Amino acid sequence: MLLPAGSRFSLKHNILSILMTTVGIIANPISGKDIRRLVAHGSVFDNQEKVRIVRRIMMGLSSLGVQRVMFMPDYYAIVPRAQKGIHSNIELISAPMCADNSQDDSTKAARLMAEAGVGCIFVLGGDGTSRAVTKGNATIPILPISTGTNNVFPFMIEATIAGLAGGLIASGQVSPEQGCFRPTCLEILNEDGSVRDIALVDAAVHTDTYIGSKAIWSLDQVSQIFLTRCRPDTIGLSAIGGQLHTISPRELQGLHLTLGTVGTTFTAPIAPGLIEPATVTEEARMKVGDTIFIKESPCVIALDGEREVEVRRGEHVSVRLSAQGPLVVDVSQVMATAQQDKLFMH
Amino acid sequence: MTISKKKMIEMYTTMYRIRQFESKLQEFFAASKIPGFVHLYLGEEAVAAGACAALNKEDYITSTHRGHGHLIAKGGDLKLMMAEIFGKSTGYCKGKGGSMHIADVDLGILGANGIVGGGGPIATGAGMAIQYRGEDRVAVCFFGDGASNQGTTQEALNLASAWELPVVFVNENNGYGISCPISKSMAITDIADRAAGYDMPGVIVDGNDVTAVYEAITAAVARARKGEGPSLVECKTYRWRGHFEGDACTYREKDEVDEWIKKDPIPRCAQKMLDEGILTEKELDALHAKIDTELQEAITFAEESPLPEPADLFEDVYA
Numbered sequence: 095m096l097l098p099a100g101s102r103f104s105l106k107h108n109i110l111s112i113l114m115t116t117v118g119i120i121a122n123p124i125s126g127k128d129i130r131r132l133v134a135h136g137s138v139f140d141n142q143e144k145v146r147i148v149r150r151i152m153m154g155l156s157s158l159g160v161q162r163v164m165f166m167p168d169y170y171a172i173v174p175r176a177q178k179g180i181h182s183n184i185e186l187i188s189a190p191m192c193a194d195n196s197q198d199d200s201t202k203a204a205r206l207m208a209e210a211g212v213g214c215i216f217v218l219g220g221d222g223t224s225r226a227v228t229k230g231n232a233t234i235p236i237l238p239i240s241t242g243t244n245n246v247f248p249f250m251i252e253a254t255i256a257g258l259a260g261g262l263i264a265s266g267q268v269s270p271e272q273g274c275f276r277p278t279c280l281e282i283l284n285e286d287g288s289v290r291d292i293a294l295v296d297a298a299v300h301t302d303t304y305i306g307s308k309a310i311w312s313l314d315q316v317s318q319i320f321l322t323r324c325r326p327d328t329i330g331l332s333a334i335g336g337q338l339h340t341i342s343p344r345e346l347q348g349l350h351l352t353l354g355t356v357g358t359t360f361t362a363p364i365a366p367g368l369i370e371p372a373t374v375t376e377e378a379r380m381k382v383g384d385t386i387f388i389k390e391s392p393c394v395i396a397l398d399g400e401r402e403v404e405v406r407r408g409e410h411v412s413v414r415l416s417a418q419g420p421l422v423v424d425v426s427q428v429m430a431t432a433q434q435d436k437l438f439m440h
Numbered sequence: 441m442t443i444s445k446k447k448m449i450e451m452y453t454t455m456y457r458i459r460q461f462e463s464k465l466q467e468f469f470a471a472s473k474i475p476g477f478v479h480l481y482l483g484e485e486a487v488a489a490g491a492c493a494a495l496n497k498e499d500y501i502t503s504t505h506r507g508h509g510h511l512i513a514k515g516g517d518l519k520l521m522m523a524e525i526f527g528k529s530t531g532y533c534k535g536k537g538g539s540m541h542i543a544d545v546d547l548g549i550l551g552a553n554g555i556v557g558g559g560g561p562i563a564t565g566a567g568m569a570i571q572y573r574g575e576d577r578v579a580v581c582f583f584g585d586g587a588s589n590q591g592t593t594q595e596a597l598n599l600a601s602a603w604e605l606p607v608v609f610v611n612e613n614n615g616y617g618i619s620c621p622i623s624k625s626m627a628i629t630d631i632a633d634r635a636a637g638y639d640m641p642g643v644i645v646d647g648n649d650v651t652a653v654y655e656a657i658t659a660a661v662a663r664a665r666k667g668e669g670p671s672l673v674e675c676k677t678y679r680w681r682g683h684f685e686g687d688a689c690t691y692r693e694k695d696e697v698d699e700w701i702k703k704d705p706i707p708r709c710a711q712k713m714l715d716e717g718i719l720t721e722k723e724l725d726a727l728h729a730k731i732d733t734e735l736q737e738a739i740t741f742a743e744e745s746p747l748p749e750p751a752d753l754f755e756d757v758y759a
Contacts, residue, residue, distance in 0.1 A: 124644060127632050131641035132659035132671055138642045140633040170629050194699065195676070302442060303716050306651040315442070392716065406715050 115265045116162040116187070117155060118207035118234070120200050120227055121148055121172040122219035125242045128400075129307040135367025136243045141170045144218050144241055147253040148176035151216055151239075154257020156182050160265060164212055166203035167193045172218075197226040204230030213264025214423060216256065221247045221330070221398035225294050228279065228420040235263050235274045237423040243309070244330035244365060244399045246295045246323070251425055259428040267437055270421060273428035277343040278322045278382065279419035282395055282403055283412040290411065293397040294420070296321050296331040297413055300394045300401055308400040311365050313353060313372050317390060320380070320413045321349040330399050333362040334372045343422075348380035348415040385414040441655050445718045447493060449727075451650045452709050454489035457731050458509045459706055461518065464735060465508070465525065469685040475527045476538040481509035483648075483680035486705035487612050488513035490653025491580060494661050500548040500566045500579040502559030504612075505540045506679070507552030510582050515547045518738035528745035534756070535748045550579075556617075557590025559583055560609070564596040567605030567670070578606045578664040580657070586617025588631045597672070601638040606664035608657060611674040612647065618683045619691040632674040640670050647675030648705040651712075678703075 126139025152163065164187045165173035177186055189206040193199045200223055207215055208231040215234055217227050220242015227236055237260040238248035249256070262268040280293040298310065299318040310316065310331070323343050324335030335341070335349045337360040357375035364370050380386075388395070388411050395403035395411065405411055432438060462480045469478055481488070484506075492501065492513035503510040511521060517532075524531025525539050532542045543551035550566060553559050563581030570577045587593050588611060600607040611631045615622055622629050635642025641663075645652040653675055660671035678700035682689045689697075713719045719727070 123630065127630065127642065127644040127674075129643050129645065129656050129659060131635075131643045132656065132663060132673075138632065138636045140636060141628070141630055142633070169623070171623075304443065304651045304712060306441070306443070306649070307645055307655040308652070312441070407717065 115160050115261075116164055116210065116212045117160060117260060117264045118164045118189075118203070118212040118215035119148060119151065119173050120166040120203050120207075120215060120217050120219075120223070121168065122200060122223040122241070123168045123170040123172060124195070125219035125223050128243060128309045130243050130309050130311060130365050133309075133311040133368075134365035136365065139241050141172060144172050145175045145179070147218060147239060147241065148173055149180050150253035151257035151260070152176060152180060152182055152184055154254045155261045156184055158258065158261040158265060158267075160261045161185060162187065164189055164207050164210055166199060167191065168199065169193065169195055197222065200226035201230035204228075207231065208234045213266070214260040216260055217248065219248065220245050221295050222400050224248055224420070225292060225398050228294060229292060232418060232420065235270055235421045235423045237263075237425070246328050246330055246332050247398070249425060255429065256425060258432075259423055259425040262428050262432055262437065263423050268428045268431045268435075272431050274421050274423055275344050276417070276421050277419040278346055278348060279416050280320050280322060280348070281414045281416045282397070283385065283414055285410055291395075291397060291403050292416075293320070293322075295323060295398050296396075298331055298396040299388055299390055300396050301390060302394055302401075303392045303404070305394060305401045305404060308402070309365070310396050310399055310401065311368060313364065313370055316353055316396075318388070319351045319353065320386070320415075321351070322415070322419070324349060329363045329366065331364060333364060334360060334374070337362055338374065338377060346382050346417055348384075350378045350380050350386055352376040380415040382415050382417045385412045387412045441658065443651055443654060447654070448651075448709070448713055448718055451489045451493045451654060452706075452713060453727060453731065454492070454513050455485040455650060455706050455709065456728060457518075457735070458485045458488065458512050460731060460735050461512060461521075462508060464739065466681065466685060474525055477684045477686075478525065478539045479506040479684050480679070480681045481506050483700060483704070484612055484614060484677045485509055486650040486653055486709075487610065487647045487675045487677055488582070490650040491582070491610050491657045493654050494657040495548075495578070495580060498548060498575075498577050499661075500550050500563070500577065502550045502563040502566070502579070502581050503552040504559060504582055504584055504587065505552065505554055505556065506584070507540065507542065507582075511542055511544070511549055511552065514549050516542065516544055516549060518735060519741040520544075522738040522742040523745050526742040526745070527747060528742055529748040529752065530741070530745040534752065536752070536756070557583065557587040557592040560587070560590075560593040560596030563607050563609070564600045564605060567600055567607035568603065570606050571603070576665065578608060578661050580608045580610055580661075582610050582612060584617070585611065585613045585615065585622050585626070585631060588634070589617070589626060597634070597638045597640070597670070600670040601640045604667065604669040606667070607670040608660040608664055609670060609672045610657065611672065612677055613674055614677050614679045616679070616683070616692070619687075621691070630674065632672055635672040638672075640672055642672040642674065644674045644676060647677030648703045648708070650705055650709050
C-alpha cells in the first residue's frame with residue numbers, strides 16, 4: 095500500500111492500522127462567550143479561531159497518515175469549514191445525531207464516537223465542554239484543547255502538536271499506557287446514591303437557586319468548594335485551593351474547602367482579570383471514595399465553574415471523589431515517547 | 441448576582457402579559473379584525489422581559505418591527521398599543537402608524553421601527569445625547585439577526601464603541617431573517633463574534649431563560665453606567681410564528697418549531713417560582729386572571745374607540 099502524500103510516519107508501524115484509524119473532533123461553538131466577558135475580562139473566543147485550530151489538528155493528523163475524522167455537527171460547521179481551508183484528503187464523517195445546540199450535543203457525540211471506535215477524541219472548549227464529553231465517554235482517550243474561559247482541565251497548546259500527539263495515540267504508535275493518564279473527578283450523588291452529574295476540576299455549592307447565565311464571578315454566595323486538582327498558577331475556583339496546596343492531575347486525592355467570613359483570607363484569580371478575596375474557614379483533603387453531604391437546600395451546584403445542578407428545597411445531594419475521570423492524552427509524554435522511539439525520523 | 445422574588449415575579453408578569461397580548465393579536469389578525477401586518481413576538485418573551493427588568497424608567501430602548509414585546513416590557517400602555525394596532529384614533533399614533541411605529545418617549549421608548557436595522561443609529565444617538573448631557577441613563581438597542589447584517593447596525597456598533605457610549609446592543613437571534621436561515625445569509629453565525637471587531641465585549645446567553653438574560657443585561661448596563669462603553673449581548677431564541685402573520689412558514693420544519701416550543705420560557709419560569717415557593721398555584725392563577733382582565737380592558741377600549749376622521753389625514757404631517 096502506498097503512503098499518503100506528505101505522510102511522515104515511520105515504516106516501522108503498521109500502515110494499514112494507521113490508514114484505518116478514525117479520530118473524533120468535538121468543537122463546541124458556544125465556548126468562550128459567556129457572561130465573563132462582561133463581569134470579568136474574558137476574551138471572546140470566536141468560532142473562526144476554532145476553525146483554524148481544527149485545521150492545524152487536521153494537518154497534524156494528515157501528516158501521520160490518519161485519513162478519517164468523525165465530528166460533532168454544530169450550527170457553525172466548525173470541522174467542515176476547517177477542511178475547506180486546507181487541501182486534505184481526510185474523510186469527514188458526521189456523528190449520526192441532530193445537534194440541539196446544548197451541552198448535551200457534546201455528550202451525545204462522545205458516546206457515538208466511542209461506539210464507533212475512534213482512537214482519540216479532540217475536544218475544543220473549556221472545562222465544561224470536557225466535562226460534557228466525559229459524561230458520554232469513559233474509555234477513549236480525549237485530548238482537550240482550551241477554547242473556553244477558565245481553562246484548568248484543557249491544554250493551552252499549539253493545535254498542530256495536539257494533532258500529532260492525538261494522531262500517535264489514535265493510531266497506536268504510542269500506547270495509552272505510555273501516553274495517557276486518568277485523573278480523578280467529582281461525582282454529584284442523589285440521595286439514593288445514583289450519580290446525577292460530574293465535575294472534572296471543581297464543584298461549588300452556591301446558595302442561590304437559579305442557574306441563570308451559569309458562570310460564577312463572585313464568591314459571596316459560594317459556601318463550599320470541592321477540587322480534584324489545584325496549583326498556585328491556575329485560574330478559577332481551583333486557584334483558591336492553589337493558595338493552600340498543590341494537587342497534580344495525576345494524584346488520587348482532592349480538596350474540600352469551606353468558605354465563610356472567619357478564617358484565612360487569600361486573594362485568588364477566580365476568572366480572567368478578576369482577583370477576589372476568599373476566606374477559607376475549613377479545609378480537608380479528600381481520598382478517592384470520600385463522600386461529603388451537602389447541607390444546603392435549596393442551592394445550586396456549580397460544576398467546573400458553571401451553575402448546573404439545581405437542588406430543590408428539601409432535596410439533598412452529596413459529592414464524592416472518584417478515580418474514574420476521563421482518559422486524557424498527555425501531549426508532552428506522547429511527544430517525548432515519539433522522540434525516544436524516533437517516530438518522526440525519516 | 442441575586443435575583444429577588446419581586447424581580448422574578450415582575451419578569452414573569454411581563455412575559456405572561458406579552459404572551460397574552462400577542463396571542464390575542466394572532467386571533468384578531470386571523471379574524472381580519474386588525475388592519476396591516478403584525479410581526480408577533482411569541483416565543484421570544486424572555487429577552488424583552490429580562491432586558492427591560494435591568495433598566496430604569498429613565499433608560500431608553502429602541503425596538504424593531506417585532507416590537508410589541510419590547511414596548512410592553514418597558515411599560516407601554518396596553519390600551520394605547522391595542523388601539524393603535526386596531527387603527528383607532530385613541531392609539532399611540534392616533535391610529536395612523538400601526539404596529540411598527542409605536543413610541544412613548546416619556547417611557548424611554550424611542551419607537552418600534554419598520555426599517556430592519558433602523559434602531560441601531562437611534563440608540564447610538566441616544567447614547568451620545570446621554571453622554572453629552574452627563575445623564576445617568578443607558579440606551580438599549582434591540583435588533584434581530586437580520587438587522588445585524590445591515591450597514592446601519594455595524595455603523596452604530598462602531599460609533600458607540602469609538603465614542604464609548606452607554607449603549608447595550610441586545611441581539612435577538614431567532615435563526616431567521618424573514619424566511620432565510622442565518623446559515624445561508626451570514627458568514628459568521630454567532631453575532632457575539634462580531635463584537636471583537638468593534639472592541640467591545642460580546643456574550644451569548646440562552647434567550648429563553650429570563651434569568652440568564654437579566655443577569656447579562658444587568659452586567660452590560662452596569663458597564664455602560666460606569667462609562668466603560670457599549671456591549672453586545674446575543675440572546676439565542678426562536679420565533680414561534682412566521683415572520684409575519686399569514687406567513688406559511690414553508691422554509692422550516694414543524695419538528696424544529698416543536699423543539700423550540702418545548703423550551704418555552706414562560707412555564708420554565710413559572711415552575712421555578714412554584715418550586716422555590718415564590719408563588720403558589722393559587723397566586724399564579726390570580727396573577728394570570730389579573731393580566732387577562734387588564735388585556736380585556738385594552739381590547740374593549742380599542743374596539744370601542746373611533747377610527748380617525750378623513751380630515752385627520754392632514755394632521756401631524758411634517759413634510
